[in-house]
Amino acid sequence: MAKNTSSSAFRKIDVDQYNEDNYKEDDCGESQSPPNIEALKTVLRNAPISSRNQMVKDAALNVVMQVLLSVKSSQIEEAVNALDRDHLDILMKYIYRGFETPSEGSSGQLLAWHEKVHAVAGVGCIVRVLTDKKRV
Amino acid sequence: MPESLSFGIDPITAHAWNKDRTKLAISPNSPEVHIYHFQRGEWKLEEILKEHDLKVTGIDWAPNTNRIVTCSADRNAYVWTQSEEKKWKPTLVLLRINRAATCVRWSPLENKFAVGSGARLISVCYFEKENDWWVSKHIKKPIRSTVTCLDWHPNDVLLAAGSTDFKVRVFSAYIKEIEDRPVSTSWGSKMPLGLMMAEFSNSTNGAGGWVHSVNFSSSGDRIAWVGHDSSISVADASKGMAVSVIRTDFLPFLACLWVSENRLIAAGHGCCPMLFEVNETGKVQFAGKLDASLKKESSGVSAMKKFQSLDRQARTETNDTSLGTLHQNAITSVCLHTGNKANATKFSTAGVDGLLAIWDFNNLESAMRGLKFN
Numbered sequence: 446m447a448k449n450t451s452s453s454a455f456r457k458i459d460v461d462q463y464n465e466d467n468y469k470e471d472d473c474g475e476s477q478s479p480p481n482i483e484a485l486k487t488v489l490r491n492a493p494i495s496s497r498n499q500m501v502k503d504a505a506l507n508v509v510m511q512v513l514l515s516v517k518s519s520q521i522e523e524a525v526n527a528l529d530r531d532h533l534d535i536l537m538k539y540i541y542r543g544f545e546t547p548s549e550g551s552s553g554q555l556l557a558w559h560e561k562v563h564a565v566a567g568v569g570c571i572v573r574v575l576t577d578k579k580r581v
Numbered sequence: 582m583p584e585s586l587s588f589g590i591d592p593i594t595a596h597a598w599n600k601d602r603t604k605l606a607i608s609p610n611s612p613e614v615h616i617y618h619f620q621r622g623e624w625k626l627e628e629i630l631k632e633h634d635l636k637v638t639g640i641d642w643a644p645n646t647n648r649i650v651t652c653s654a655d656r657n658a659y660v661w662t663q664s665e666e667k668k669w670k671p672t673l674v675l676l677r678i679n680r681a682a683t684c685v686r687w688s689p690l691e692n693k694f695a696v697g698s699g700a701r702l703i704s705v706c707y708f709e710k711e712n713d714w715w716v717s718k719h720i721k722k723p724i725r726s727t728v729t730c731l732d733w734h735p736n737d738v739l740l741a742a743g744s745t746d747f748k749v750r751v752f753s754a755y756i757k758e759i760e761d762r763p764v765s766t767s768w769g770s771k772m773p774l775g776l777m778m779a780e781f782s783n784s785t786n787g788a789g790g791w792v793h794s795v796n797f798s799s800s801g802d803r804i805a806w807v808g809h810d811s812s813i814s815v816a817d818a819s820k821g822m823a824v825s826v827i828r829t830d831f832l833p834f835l836a837c838l839w840v841s842e843n844r845l846i847a848a849g850h851g852c853c854p855m856l857f858e859v860n861e862t863g864k865v866q867f868a869g870k871l872d873a874s875l876k877k878e879s880s881g882v883s884a885m886k887k888f889q890s891l892d893r894q895a896r897t898e899t900n901d902t903s904l905g906t907l908h909q910n911a912i913t914s915v916c917l918h919t920g921n922k923a924n925a926t927k928f929s930t931a932g933v934d935g936l937l938a939i940w941d942f943n944n945l946e947s948a949m950r951g952l953k954f955n
Contacts, residue, residue, distance in 0.1 A: 530828060567830025569811035576790035576810045576833075578747075 482524045484512045489532045492539075494579045502581060509539045514554050525561045533566045538574050538581045583872075583907055585938040586624055588615075593931035595637060596914055600644035606630075607931065608637040614651055616669065632659050632671045639685040639696075646691045650674075652682035658696050658706070660715060674715040676704040684730050690737045692759055697728030703742055705754045705774070720752050720775045730794045734801040738763040738772055741804050743783075743792030749806045749816075751778040767802050767818035781816050781824060783808040790833065793849065798839045799923035803859070805845050807834035813847050813857055815865045825865045831855065836915040840925035840942070844868065848912040848930055852904055854940060871945055872906045910934035 488509050493501045516524055528536065540562065543555045562570060591609035598605055605617045605624070614630040614637055633653035642649050649661040649669065656678050659671040676682060680699035687694045693707040696717075701724050704717040726746035733740055733754075740754040753772035755763060768778040783789035783806065790809025797804050802819040811833045814826040834849035848854040856868040903909060910933035918939055919927035931937045 534828070568832050569828060569830040572790075572809070572811045572833055573828065578789075 481512065481516050481520065482527050485516070485524055485536075486528065486532070488512055489528065489535050489539075492535050492581055494535070494581060506539065506542055506581065510543055510548075510551070513539070513543065513558060514551055518554070518557055521557055521561045525558075525565055530566065533562055534570055534573050534577075535581065537562050537566070537570045538577070541574050542581055582944065583938045583940045585907060585936055588935050588937060590935050592910070592913065592933035593935060593937060594913060595640040596916060596929065596931045596937060597640045597642035597649065598916060598918065598929070599642050599647065602918060605937070606640050606642055606649055607937070608640055608651075609935070610636065612637060612653065612655075614640060614649070628669060630661060630669055630671070633657065635681070638681065638683050641685050641687045641694065643687040643691040648687075648691070650685050650687060650694050652676075652685040652696050654681035656681060656698075658682060658685060658694075658704075660694075672715065674706050674717065676706070676717050677719070678702065678704060680727075683728060686731045686733055688733045688737050688754075689735055692737075693754070693756060695731050695733070695740050695754060697731050697742060699727040701726060701728070703728055703731065703740065703752070703754075705740070705756065707756050707759050709758070718756065718774060720754065722775070723777065723780075724750070729792060730806075732796050732804075734766070734768070734797050735799065736763055736766055736801060739766065739768055739778060739797075739801070741795045741797055741806075743795040743806050745791040747783045747789050747791065747808075749781045749783065749792050749795055749804070749814075751780075751804065752776065753778060779816075779818065779822055781806070781814070781822075783812065783814065784810065784826075793834065794836045796837050796839055796845070797922075798842055798845075799921060800842060803839075803842075805837050805839060805865075807837045807847050807849065809833045813837065813865060815845075815859055815863070817863050820863055823863055825859070825863055827857075827865055827867065829855075829867065835911060835913055836930075838915045838917065838925075838928060839922045840917075840920075840928065842923060846871070846915055846928060848915050850911045851906075852908040852910060852912060852932070853906045854912065854915070854928075854930055871940060872908075907938055908932045908934055908936055 493505050540555050540559050594608045594610050596607045603619045606614055608614050612633040612635055616628045617624045618627040633655055635654035637651050637653045639652045652658040658674040658676055661669040661671050664670050676696055678698045678700040682696050682698045684697040696704045703720040706715045706717040709716045724744055726744050728742050728744050730743040738753055738755045739751055741751050743749045751768055753776045755772050755774050763772055783792050792806050792808050795806040803815055803817050805815045807813050812826055812828045814824055816824045832850035834847040837845055837847040839845045843859045845857050846854050853870050853872040856871055857865055858868040859865050912930045912932040914931050916929045917925055918929045927939055927941050929939045
């Protein structure tokens with residue numbers, strides 16, 4: 446009995462990380478639907494298409510990816526219907542760019558986005574991703 | 582149901598009709614031009630014109646003077662005239678280009694023709710009687726890439742050109758040796774040869790796609806073009822060069838044609854001719870698909886179909902590889918058949934599937950029930 450109380454290493458473990466009900470900071474705010482769709486509209490409206498600065502474009506890409514991956518699958522259709530044609534073209538460009546650098550589970554989510562955007566904007570939208578000189 | 586003629590399995594790269602539509606010149610993706618004649622209810626091959634060394638890229642048939650002009654990737658153009666024995670005789674035209682010719686068009690009065698080329702210039706050719714040969718003059722500036730399509734203004738002087746530098750330009754092709762000074766139009770009043778009267782970009786923010794086809798309306802005030810970014814645009818010189826664009830949901834169009842002052846046809850990779858309308862404010866709108874004839878059975882699989890496919894193709898699936906449209910591959914060219922650009926009743930389409938179809942607006946009306954006609 447004396448031996449197992451000599452080590453105090455257990456005091457250095459973060460036991461909270463093993464608790465499933467843990468409060469995680471990411472869970473608040475972003476998962477409510479209206480802010481997400483508004484966030485999407487904002488990032489698409491401000492997409493740095495004309496910029497020559499690759500770092501700006503990469504930063505924008507990361508933000509867009511965060512927004513796209515945070516929208517729940519059931520809300521994608523609603524989000525797509527809230528966008529106009531020009532924004533759908535930009536969104537499709539980001540979807541394809543997102544495919545280029547997959548992270549865990551991202552491609553599946555992007556495919557869901559792709560399907561919904563294609564249902565609204567047709568193949569013309571995809572053609573414009575291929576032909577547009579201005580890349581995101 | 583549109584009338585369709587099959588010319589084999591080779592793609593039809595270009596086609597042109599004679600004046601009374603009894604003869605047809607087509608090029609089956611080769612250096613040859615085939616002339617067909619409609620006799621006793623069927624189309625018979627009348628003659629094969631073999632003069633070009635490389636693929637023929639454009640054919641145009643002048644209706645009144647009955648001359649055919651062909652241009653090819655071999656950097657040449659020939660003007661063909663019919664001799665007494667009804668044989669077609671070629672005359673070489675020195676275009677003086679060092680790249681392939683891409684498209685050719687007779688002018689409305691048939692006294693000259695224009696050839697677009699990969700040499701980043703347009704050759705305007707006219708016949709010089711003193712030397713008995715065709716002379717070419719070049720329009721170069723400020724074209725920066727291959728010229729893909731041409732169309733003449735009804736005044737016989739202005740020429741619209743679309744290019745792979747994403748621009749559509751209207752030039753003056755005034756040849757002082759053969760014609761009088763033209764009167765001023767909505768595009769401008771001074772028209773020396775080679776002057777660029779207007780330039781349009783195939784996109785609002787400088788991006789966009791190659792311009793595949795350009796077409797003047799019957800009045801000459803409007804010009805329509807289609808680009809590889811699946812867009813269709815109309816510019817109106819009488820409204821201060823105002824441009825109206827639609828970025829469509831379809832695959833890109835390869836050809837466009839005005840069929841009235843407010844309506845135009847566009848067709849291309851989607852294999853289906855589409856009708857577009859320009860409203861009073863000058864805005865272009867999609868008016869309908871013209872190929873509603875072959876609707877695939879949406880009811881799904883029927884027992885009959887299943888056994889038929891098992892019998893013929895030894896497979897139990899019934900998903901056809903055939904498209905629900907008449908054309909089974911991209912439509913590459915559209916020509917007026919009956920009527921004129923102010924009022925067309927029939928037009929023809931030819932495609933990569935070797936099919937030439939003649940579409941009749943009178944028959945298509947029932948398919949387009951509910952659309953308003955101006």
